Amino acid sequence: MTIFHKSSYIIGAVFCLLISCGPKEYPAVGNTELQLFDRQIVQFDPEIGDIQETGHQIELDNGRIVLTKVQIPLYERRVSANLHLTLQSNGDRWDKSGSVFMFPADQDINLIEIKKGLRKFPASAAIKEDFVGVLPAKGYTPAQELMRFMTPFGVGYYSQDTVQATKNRKPAYIAKWEDQVDWDQDITDRLPAVMGKEVYIGIWIDTWTKQGYKVSADISIKEAHLANDVRPQTVAIPLLNTIAYTGPQQAFDYLSRQPLTFDFEVPANLQDAQIKYLITGHGGHSGGDEFVKNPNQIFVDGQLMLDFTPWRDDCASFRRFNPGSGVWMEAVDSAQWLDWKKMEYVNGDIQERVASSDFSRSNWCPGSVVDPVEIKLGDLAQGKHQLKIALPNSQPTTEQEHNHWLISAYLVGELAQ
Secondary structure (H helix, E strand, C coil), X not given: CHHHHHHHHHHHHHHHHHCCCCCCCCCCCCCEEEEXXXXXXXXXXXXXXXXXXXXXXXXXXXXCEEEEEEECCCCXXXXXXXXXXXXXXXXXXXXXXXXXXXXXCCCCCCHHHHHCCXXXXXXXXXXXXXXXXXXXXXXXCCCEEEEEEECCCCCCCCCCCCCCCCCCCCCCCCCCCCCCEEEEEECHHHCHHHCCCEEEEEEEECCCCCCCEEEEEEEEXXXXXXXXXXXXXXXXXXXXXXXXXXXXXXXXXXXXXXXXEEEEEEXXXXXXXXXXXXXXXXXXXXXXXXXXXXXXXXXXXXXXXXXXXXXXXXXXXXXXXXXXXXXXXXXXXXXXXXXXXXXXXXXXXXXXXXXXXXXXXXXXCCCCEECCEEEEEXXXXXXXXXXXXXXXXXXXXXXXXXXXXXXXXXXXXXXXX
């Protein structure tokens, strides 16, 4: 038996050499560079109107949203994808929320169709009728967010020391104001849903000035060199998006009333499933959701999967991107020093410039990109599941206090074999 086994092995090995046995090889598509926007103005200009189309580019909501249509290649080999965004102020001095997002061009109900008056957000995609377009519904999925960013105070437009509005505001530890801000985001996990499809990719900035911002954006897709490095069979499923991209959507303060609970559908058994969770708090007054720590509790099928407080306390490190930030003097310490005229030691307060952009905030800083939080679920069975989000200290929106939370989440996982 031993001799027969060795002979069979040798014969089999020779046969495999003759017919090229081995791992399956997959054809190369090649790297892809998608230029999305080049110094595109994102602004609020009533003359643009609700919708303006120029070729593959579309502007919505008076220019606060710009969209372009691109084709995503179908890859069989493993890939990695990066979104790069460059931003300069074109005259808007303030810190504003921003989002890069996408949706399939063949989706029945989308922002373009809604703006044309041809479609409405499905009733089942709303939360308590007040917050429309937040959840998936038949023929509709919320926009898949690719990047969340926060504009700094006036980078570029106000970065010259000769600009009177920002003259003499630069701290000694900053060599110069930056001319622009650049962000990168790994979007590899979101590509499977749109492989081989045409998609609209958009940029939204919550600006209310005609000057607005200049943005450039591109996507770089890198393909594996090895012919047998197969791309895993994964999914990326949008779960919700509370960003009020366009009317009749509105600022999401629902969590100040009660937790948000909804069902979501998993199309097949998943391995190593994760929810990617993006959240930022807003409300610019001193006690608002922007400046108050608020614990987040995330439950899946009734089980607490994440309990954390979204918070950034490193905002002073972005000071070089914020020439237009308001500043004031504040006594930060007391000290003793030698008065050479009196030839004696004196005591006094040390004052320091404090900038609005330095303050800690709810998971963001002016000039920062916001990374998703990973919620590991393990293996997830096909069928219906429940997601619950609770922010117990959230505050309502009022005429004077614009409290709200920008939340988007999506499910990723590998199809079980």
